[in-house]
Amino acid sequence: MNGGVVPFSLFTEYDIHLFRNGLHYKLYNLLGSHLVVVNGVKGVYFAVWAPSASNVTVMGDFNYWRTSQYRLNPRWDNSGIWEGFVPGVKQGAIYKYNITGPDGKVYEKGDPYAFRWEVPPGTGSIVWDIKDYSWRDKSWLEGRKKFNKLQSPISAYEVHLGSWKKPERKETSFLTYKQLKDELVPYVKEMGFTHVELMPVMEHPYYPSWGYQIIGYYATTSRFGSPQEFMELVDAFHQEGIGVILDWVPSHFPSDGHSLSYFDGTHLYEHGNPQLGYHPDWKSLIFDYGKKEVKSFLISNAVFWCEMYHADGLRVDAVASMIHLDYSRKDGEWTPNKHGGRENLEAIDFIKEMNQAVHAYHPDVITIAEESTSFPFVTAPVNDGGLGFDEKWMMGWMHDTLKYFALDPIHRQFHHDQITFSMVYAYSEKFVLPFSHDEVVHGKGSLLTRMPGDEWQKFANLRAMLGYMFTHPGAKLLFMGGEFGQSWEWSHINGLEWHLLRFAYHSGIQGFVKELNRLYTTYNALYYHNFHPAGFEWLSVNDRENSVLIFLRKGKTEVDKLIIVLNLTPVIREHYRFGVPDKGSWRELLNSDDKKWGGSGVHNKSAIRATKKAEHNRDYSISITCPPLSIVVFEPVRVVKKTVKKGKP
Numbered sequence: 001m002n003g004g005v006v007p008f009s010l011f012t013e014y015d016i017h018l019f020r021n022g023l024h025y026k027l028y029n030l031l032g033s034h035l036v037v038v039n040g041v042k043g044v045y046f047a048v049w050a051p052s053a054s055n056v057t058v059m060g061d062f063n064y065w066r067t068s069q070y071r072l073n074p075r076w077d078n079s080g081i082w083e084g085f086v087p088g089v090k091q092g093a094i095y096k097y098n099i100t101g102p103d104g105k106v107y108e109k110g111d112p113y114a115f116r117w118e119v120p121p122g123t124g125s126i127v128w129d130i131k132d133y134s135w136r137d138k139s140w141l142e143g144r145k146k147f148n149k150l151q152s153p154i155s156a157y158e159v160h161l162g163s164w165k166k167p168e169r170k171e172t173s174f175l176t177y178k179q180l181k182d183e184l185v186p187y188v189k190e191m192g193f194t195h196v197e198l199m200p201v202m203e204h205p206y207y208p209s210w211g212y213q214i215i216g217y218y219a220t221t222s223r224f225g226s227p228q229e230f231m232e233l234v235d236a237f238h239q240e241g242i243g244v245i246l247d248w249v250p251s252h253f254p255s256d257g258h259s260l261s262y263f264d265g266t267h268l269y270e271h272g273n274p275q276l277g278y279h280p281d282w283k284s285l286i287f288d289y290g291k292k293e294v295k296s297f298l299i300s301n302a303v304f305w306c307e308m309y310h311a312d313g314l315r316v317d318a319v320a321s322m323i324h325l326d327y328s329r330k331d332g333e334w335t336p337n338k339h340g341g342r343e344n345l346e347a348i349d350f351i352k353e354m355n356q357a358v359h360a361y362h363p364d365v366i367t368i369a370e371e372s373t374s375f376p377f378v379t380a381p382v383n384d385g386g387l388g389f390d391e392k393w394m395m396g397w398m399h400d401t402l403k404y405f406a407l408d409p410i411h412r413q414f415h416h417d418q419i420t421f422s423m424v425y426a427y428s429e430k431f432v433l434p435f436s437h438d439e440v441v442h443g444k445g446s447l448l449t450r451m452p453g454d455e456w457q458k459f460a461n462l463r464a465m466l467g468y469m470f471t472h473p474g475a476k477l478l479f480m481g482g483e484f485g486q487s488w489e490w491s492h493i494n495g496l497e498w499h500l501l502r503f504a505y506h507s508g509i510q511g512f513v514k515e516l517n518r519l520y521t522t523y524n525a526l527y528y529h530n531f532h533p534a535g536f537e538w539l540s541v542n543d544r545e546n547s548v549l550i551f552l553r554k555g556k557t558e559v560d561k562l563i564i565v566l567n568l569t570p571v572i573r574e575h576y577r578f579g580v581p582d583k584g585s586w587r588e589l590l591n592s593d594d595k596k597w598g599g600s601g602v603h604n605k606s607a608i609r610a611t612k613k614a615e616h617n618r619d620y621s622i623s624i625t626c627p628p629l630s631i632v633v634f635e636p637v638r639v640v641k642k643t644v645k646k647g648k649p
Contacts, residue, residue: 032113051080101265192517579618
């Protein structure tokens with residue numbers, strides 16, 4: 001016994017071997033604090049990695065924060081792990097590690113593997129058991145195994161939990177996980193989204209960071225409730241048939257004194273070279289991806305959220321900043337790799353190993369890269385030379401689309417390529433089309449306020465743009481508030497403007513998005529070939545003068561076809577003729593100019609039969625009316641053959 005600490009370990013020699021070689025992917029079962037029974041006595045096993053420390057003690061509210069009472073034991077195997085059992089410590093105990101560095105300085109640190117932290121501004125870790133929750137989503141998880149990532153609809157609603165709805169307009173006013181279960185889950189269900197994507201729920205000290213400056217990688221933020229209450233929220237989504245994607249941030253972490261930074265008096269988790277270990281944009285630290293133990297920490301964390309919280313996907317933040325040595329750096333501020341290139345080889349290897357590990361444990365979990373460059377093969381399998389992600393955000397499409405729709409319609413004819421260019425590279429990766437939180441902050445305004453024209457035109461443009469997203473190849477993501485035409489840019493303090501739904505234009509947008517989700521999830525032509533060129537064909541791509549786009553979406557069988565027509569000017573275009581694949585009739589399935597959505601009510605009221613009149617190098621064509629600033633979806637009229645029964649003679 002060492003000052004009341006009982007020698008005890010959960011580690012085997014094999015665990016240590018895996019840890020030191022960057023291959024231990026379930027460290028959360030070993031490092032951190034764990035309620036155990038030793039020789040019939042209840043207490044907590046503490047284990048922390050601090051290889052350069054000369055002394056490590058654990059202190060907390062259970063010993064009046066005395067720094068010298070409970071000295072942990074350094075393992076004999078030079079793993080750098082300090083460990084031991086402290087009798088009598090119970091669930092809910094607040095603690096920190098008191099670490100003496102090699103220079104004699106003392107650091108008070110939270111537990112990198114803690115399952116719960118104090119509500120900020122508190123900085124202590126909390127002893128907490130997360131294995132006692134009884135999940136009720138077995139049928140969901142079984143169904144997920146049959147989910148085809150490439151041929152199923154994915155429409156994600158991106159949410160910042162702290163500001164989706166706020167009881168009061170102030171920074172510290174939040175709905176709890178329990179309240180979100182009662183309000184957010186039925187809303188997402190009603191709107192028809194297939195998934196919800198949550199901005200980081202991991203513990204973070206600075207609320208305005210929106211969760212992207214994490215100190216507790218293994219802990220849900222305590223601002224909204226307990227870990228089990230967050231599990232209950234995820235469980236509720238699953239029981240309603242909605243997947244949960246978590247935003248995950250292995251790209252950087254804050255330099256707060258109580259967190260991972262300079263953890264044992266050395267650059268332990270962060271790279272020691274400022275060119276590789278400091279992020280100039282976010283004033284944060286960058287993980288040392290070449291250090292095997294750090295790699296085990298991060299990959300274990302990715303597996304942890306899938307294993308313990310049943311996450312259906314991980315959206316990996318800021319991948320571009322990880323894989324490029326010169327990201328946001330001028331000449332002289334970065335050093336080429338051993339081959340003379342700009343790629344961060346260690347980060348790339350880490351990403352590949354992370355994706356392989358996640359998919360090995362959970363093949364049905366989706367990993368998504370927020371990668372903003374043209375780095376090749378982001379969504380190709382690792383064995384084929386890729387990074388191994390399932391999907392990648394289509395940032396180019398997002399920026400081009402927003403810039404195009406911000407133009408006065410009279411000028412759009414001169415920027416026609418901006419709205420069509422995406423199809424040149426649409427199948428180079430497996431893309432997600434995002435209208436994300438990044439596009440409605442920092443003075444950019446909301447989606448609605450970026451639209452040109454008077455009130456009617458703004459809403460018409462927004463409906464057309466959202467319709468374009470839902471009919472363009474790729475998975476979908478829409479940030480909260482975009483579905484009802486938020487009028488001001490997003491504020492984490494004020495939350496969303498739910499009162500706007502009292503007004504017809506805003507409720508019309510909401511109803512339109514609901515209908516878009518219904519169409520998208522119902523008609524396989526809109527999703528079956530999301531990532532394959534077999535699912536798309538231009539019918540008219542060069543009508544710059546009229547700013548009209550027409551394309552065909554094709555699904556599982558020959559009869560699964562939809563025609564999409566966009567008229568991106570406020571001019572009604574009558575008798576607009578274009579070529580179609582074959583003979584037959586077509587009728588309106590969706591019209592964004594419908595009065596129920598806030599439109600002017602210009603329709604093609606009856607089915608339109610194709611005539612044998614050549615147009616756009618096709619033998620058959622149809623003539624339609626294009627409503628102003630609209631998207632119209634046409635479906636083929638199915639011919640039902642009647643069977644004539646012969647009577648008895």
